[in-house]
Amino acid sequence: MKILHLSDLHIGLRLMNRDLSEDQKYILNQIVRLAAEASPDAIVIAGDIYDRAVPSAEAVEIFDDFVSDLVESLPGTEIMMISGNHDSSSRIDIFRRVLSRQRIHMIGMPPRLPEEHIEKVTLEDEYGKVNFYLLPFVKPSMVRLITGVQENGNNLSYNDALHRLIEREEIDREQRNVLVSHQFYLPAGKRPEEIERMESEICTVGNIDEVGADILELFDYAALGHIHKPMKVGSENYRYCGTPLACSVSEAGQQKGILEITLEEKGSCTVRVLPLEPLRQVRIVRGDLNEALEQASDDYVRVELTDEADLDVMDMQDGLHHAFPNLLEIRRLVRSYRAEKEEYLQEQETDPFVLCCGFVEKMDELDQVLLKDVINTVGSTL
Numbered sequence: 001m002k003i004l005h006l007s008d009l010h011i012g013l014r015l016m017n018r019d020l021s022e023d024q025k026y027i028l029n030q031i032v033r034l035a036a037e038a039s040p041d042a043i044v045i046a047g048d049i050y051d052r053a054v055p056s057a058e059a060v061e062i063f064d065d066f067v068s069d070l071v072e073s074l075p076g077t078e079i080m081m082i083s084g085n086h087d088s089s090s091r092i093d094i095f096r097r098v099l100s101r102q103r104i105h106m107i108g109m110p111p112r113l114p115e116e117h118i119e120k121v122t123l124e125d126e127y128g129k130v131n132f133y134l135l136p137f138v139k140p141s142m143v144r145l146i147t148g149v150q151e152n153g154n155n156l157s158y159n160d161a162l163h164r165l166i167e168r169e170e171i172d173r174e175q176r177n178v179l180v181s182h183q184f185y186l187p188a189g190k191r192p193e194e195i196e197r198m199e200s201e202i203c204t205v206g207n208i209d210e211v212g213a214d215i216l217e218l219f220d221y222a223a224l225g226h227i228h229k230p231m232k233v234g235s236e237n238y239r240y241c242g243t244p245l246a247c248s249v250s251e252a253g254q255q256k257g258i259l260e261i262t263l264e265e266k267g268s269c270t271v272r273v274l275p276l277e278p279l280r281q282v283r284i285v286r287g288d289l290n291e292a293l294e295q296a297s298d299d300y301v302r303v304e305l306t307d308e309a310d311l312d313v314m315d316m317q318d319g320l321h322h323a324f325p326n327l328l329e330i331r332r333l334v335r336s337y338r339a340e341k342e343e344y345l346q347e348q349e350t351d352p353f354v355l356c357c358g359f360v361e362k363m364d365e366l367d368q369v370l371l372k373d374v375i376n377t378v379g380s381t382l
């Protein structure tokens with residue numbers, strides 16, 4: 001069985017106030033072409049369809065065109081998608097039962113009542129059944145009637161809530177199982193701060209949303225969303241595919257793509273990256289003004305200038321905006337006063353008076369006498 005895994009479309013996103021609708025249409029059309037060539041049995045979208053809970057009319061139209069093109073190009077393919085933390089779960093859930101009869105599964109809400117379960121879609125091939133468990137973004141408060149609460153009445157942690165929610169499904173491990181989920185799964189032995197996060201991601205204070213990746217061991221493949229950089233979660237078969245387009249300057253230079261997964265008999269899973277090429281790259285241009293101007297392009301660019309001499313601000317901005325019509329921002333990489341002061345102090349002797357003089361500016365002779373008297377008084381008491 002062949003599966004295409006994509007996530008974090010973030011339709012409607014603006015990159016530092018730049019409208020990306022043209023770029024998003026371009027990359028979604030590219031995904032449709034790749035999907036038509038691959039001819040998968042299933043396509044999964046692991047959350048964050050939109051960039052905001054209440055998307056604009058244009059964003060909805062772009063997504064509508066994308067799904068319509070997929071259905072037209074691949075009439076026999078099962079299309080499954082879940083809501084992410086950026087989506088409105090109730091909006092994604094609309095017409096859920098109606099659409100499922102058309103091979104389109106839009107799952108916005110996780111199970112919330114004891115009689116409810118994670119949405120499961122079962123497909124078959126020559127090797128038997130493949131069960132897809134479609135789990136939208138979950139907060140512990142959403143599922144407390146199923147998972148219970150702590151002894152003090154507080155909600156469970158994300159980790160405990162997700163483990164209880166998934167373990168209650170009684171997954172048949174003799175069959176092939178795929179999880180589609182939008183959470184922050186943490187590989188065993190890793191600390192949250194060791195995971196590189198992109199500027200465009202929403203990170204919780206203290207990483208309270210982390211979930212131990214050991215729960216993924218119940219599945220033959222985990223199609224994950226939420227992390228914007230392509231990443232494996234402790235296994236070749238548990239993956240974040242990343243965003244199809246750079247959503248922040250921190251993603252400059254990343255090769256974006258979607259994943260093609262092939263499941264054969266139980267235990268056989270291969271993953272291949274299908275690269276995506278954007279209409280415009282996101283780049284960082286670093287150098288002095290003349291060097292920067294020589295790299296003119298239509299890409300989305302942050303310019304980091306290294307000129308130490310003063311520049312005419314108006315001329316600089318006019319020149320850069322002409323060279324880079326999609327300029328995002330200009331930064332001056334000049335040595336800070338603090339860095340210069342620290343370097344100065346490192347070169348000096350460690351005499352307390354000299355050190356203090358390095359931090360206090362514009363001292364006259366009387367000030368210096370008073371400073372010496374204070375230092376001597378303090379030193380005599382030690």
